[in-house]
Amino acid sequence: MRRCEMISVGAGPAGLAAATEAARNGVEVLVFDENDRPGGQLFKQIHKFFGSEEHHAKERGFDIGYGFLEEAEKLGVEVSLSSVVMGIYENRTMNVLIRDRIEQVRAEKILVATGASENMIPFPGWTLPGIIGAGAAQTIANIHGIKPGENLLMVGSGNVGLVVAYQMLQAGCQVSAIIDAAPRIGGYEVHAAKVARYGVPFFMSHTITEAGGEKWIESATISQVDKEWKPIPGTEKKFELDTVCIAVGLNPMTQLLDMLSCKMVPVPSLGGRVPAHDLGQETSIPGIYVAGDSSGIEEASTAIIEGRIAGLAIAHSLGYIDDSSFLEQRDRQFKSMVGLRSGSHGEARKIAKEYINAVMKG
Amino acid sequence: MRIDDHPILGTFEKGQKVSFVFDDKAMEGFEGEPIAVALRSNGVKIHRYTMRRNQPRGIFCAIGRCTDCIMVVDGTPNVRTCVEPLQKGSVIQTQVGAGPEVTRK
Numbered sequence: 001m002r003r004c005e006m007i008s009v010g011a012g013p014a015g016l017a018a019a020t021e022a023a024r025n026g027v028e029v030l031v032f033d034e035n036d037r038p039g040g041q042l043f044k045q046i047h048k049f050f051g052s053e054e055h056h057a058k059e060r061g062f063d064i065g066y067g068f069l070e071e072a073e074k075l076g077v078e079v080s081l082s083s084v085v086m087g088i089y090e091n092r093t094m095n096v097l098i099r100d101r102i103e104q105v106r107a108e109k110i111l112v113a114t115g116a117s118e119n120m121i122p123f124p125g126w127t128l129p130g131i132i133g134a135g136a137a138q139t140i141a142n143i144h145g146i147k148p149g150e151n152l153l154m155v156g157s158g159n160v161g162l163v164v165a166y167q168m169l170q171a172g173c174q175v176s177a178i179i180d181a182a183p184r185i186g187g188y189e190v191h192a193a194k195v196a197r198y199g200v201p202f203f204m205s206h207t208i209t210e211a212g213g214e215k216w217i218e219s220a221t222i223s224q225v226d227k228e229w230k231p232i233p234g235t236e237k238k239f240e241l242d243t244v245c246i247a248v249g250l251n252p253m254t255q256l257l258d259m260l261s262c263k264m265v266p267v268p269s270l271g272g273r274v275p276a277h278d279l280g281q282e283t284s285i286p287g288i289y290v291a292g293d294s295s296g297i298e299e300a301s302t303a304i305i306e307g308r309i310a311g312l313a314i315a316h317s318l319g320y321i322d323d324s325s326f327l328e329q330r331d332r333q334f335k336s337m338v339g340l341r342s343g344s345h346g347e348a349r350k351i352a353k354e355y356i357n358a359v360m361k362g
Numbered sequence: 363m364r365i366d367d368h369p370i371l372g373t374f375e376k377g378q379k380v381s382f383v384f385d386d387k388a389m390e391g392f393e394g395e396p397i398a399v400a401l402r403s404n405g406v407k408i409h410r411y412t413m414r415r416n417q418p419r420g421i422f423c424a425i426g427r428c429t430d431c432i433m434v435v436d437g438t439p440n441v442r443t444c445v446e447p448l449q450k451g452s453v454i455q456t457q458v459g460a461g462p463e464v465t466r467k
Binding site for chain 2: 140
């Protein structure tokens with residue numbers, strides 16, 4: 001059985017940030033990712049990030065991704081792709097399916113940075129081909145260079161819905177409308193303004209009630225909803241189109257943590273059941289850490305900082321950093337997080353994260 | 363369908379152009395790109411029909427998670443075409459239900 005000091009499950013922004021931070025401090029790091037390319041969702045993010053320079057502001061997601069990969073390589077971080085971590089067992093032992101063989105690996109510290117999966121809403125006709133996750137649209141257009149469809153409807157006005165709608169316009173698709181059952185746009189104003197400038201109409205307090213078509217979606221019907229979120233008869237509008245993108249939120253991928261019986265907390269503002277963790281991102285199971293969307297849905301920039309904090313905490317607990325240096329470096333990351341967890345969107349996440357940290361203390 | 367000149371990304375790096383077969387029809391795609399992408403660029407939208415209700419299914423998550431896009435590839439059923447790379451001469455078939463029975467070699 002192979003042994004190493006730290007394993008990150010996931011080579012997305014959180015996993016790579018943790019891996020590089022830990023490796024920089026001397027930790028021997030191995031990263032597994034089930035995909036055949038690293039970076040998680042970073043390489044699909046072709047828009048510029050916000051925040052200040054330390055948050056990679058004005059950089060596009062894929063450039064941040066390349067930066068991490070270069071750094072990881074320089075630091076000797078081993079990134080094993082097409083490697084599915086099938087389970088984590090007692091004593092931090094895991095089984096990994098690497099292409100067609102299974103390997104057993106044991107680590108002193110494990111970071112679960114598995115990201116999130118998309119939420120879906122069912123409606124009559126929702127299984128028709130052409131109804132896809134917003135993430136799928138992003139992958140198809142930004143990674144593989146084809147249009148998911150010619151004319152689409154975006155369901156959901158959060159940042160994913162807004163950003164992907166804009167990216168579909170950049171890819172040359174038509175966007176019929178962006179709808180949301182909530183009365184107000186969920187994402188940042190900047191993102192909404194970019195799509196609005198293209199003349200894309202927004203229908204707030206509207207939901208999708210039906211998808212029509214024989215073998216492929218040909219139309220979508222939307223209806224206004226009342227205060228109890230119920231469709232109001234007579235308010236239907238029908239769009240002729242070939243694609244519907246669903247962007248109604250994400251939920252943390254916590255299967256590996258569930259397997260370990262990590263303490264979980266229901267926190268709606270972070271996307272559902274999230275693992276309790278302390279200020280160093282360690283869960284209720286000693287030696288098991290979380291960072292990024294798997295520890296509560298936030299953003300790539302917060303995932304990077306959480307990853308760095310986890311990397312520092314792991315390096316510290318393995319004895320590579322002394323107490324004062326650790327606290328000083330971690331404090332720097334906390335300060336960097338302040339700006340990202342504030343304002344109309346970030347404040348709720350800040351409170352939720354404080355709640356989770358409090359749950360850990362008991 | 364293919365994006366030739368993207369405002370941010372420019373052109374997309376692709377493998378060699380190769381031919382493959384989909385349900386007895388000759389098609390072209392780029393080696394190494396997901397089978398689903400090659401099919402989509404040839405206008406194929408339906409990947410399979412469900413076992414009980416015979417309903418059509420296509421790409422849904424595009425990252426190998428949902429398994430909605432599974433097809434029969436070179437005789438093997440249940441292949442996730444959104445993550446399976448296209449190879450020269452691949453024979454791809456629409457999957458019906460669980461697909462054909464595979465005899466172990």
